Amino acid sequence: MRELIALAAIGLGSALVLVVIRAMSSRRPGRHTAEFLAELPEPKPAAVDPWAKPWPTPTPEHVRALYIPLRGEDVALTRPYCRMEDTMDLGVIRERRTAAVLATLGVDYPYGYSGDHFKTLATLAAAEVTA
Secondary structure, three states, rough: OHHHHHHHHHHHHHHHHHHHHHHHHOOOOOOOHHHHHHHHOOOOOOOHHHHHOOOOOOOOOHHHHHHHOOOOOOOOOOOOOOHHHHOOOOOHHHHHHHHHHHHHHOOOOOOOOOOOOOHHHHHHHHHHOOO
């Protein structure tokens, strides 16, 4: 076993010496040197792309509004395309959250909102009809 370890150490040492000698003999210029940059081929001209030209029509106002920086004295608190009252009814969510929190505390909180189905479900439950 000792002989094998000695032979392996000698073999690895000689391989390392050969790698160092080869690296020193075939010296290439560094990547950021003038000699290396002189060896590079001339760059090809960029291909003409029809999509690289700007679009011939003017940009719509709502798209330009996305890139205008917000200034407090010029704009409202929200942008005109992001009105929360048109997208969500937050009162319904608030009522449900309040009822859920109170239910965890053991308090029965009757709540309702426009368009709810509580009365319909209560009449079905009273009539013992399964939906």
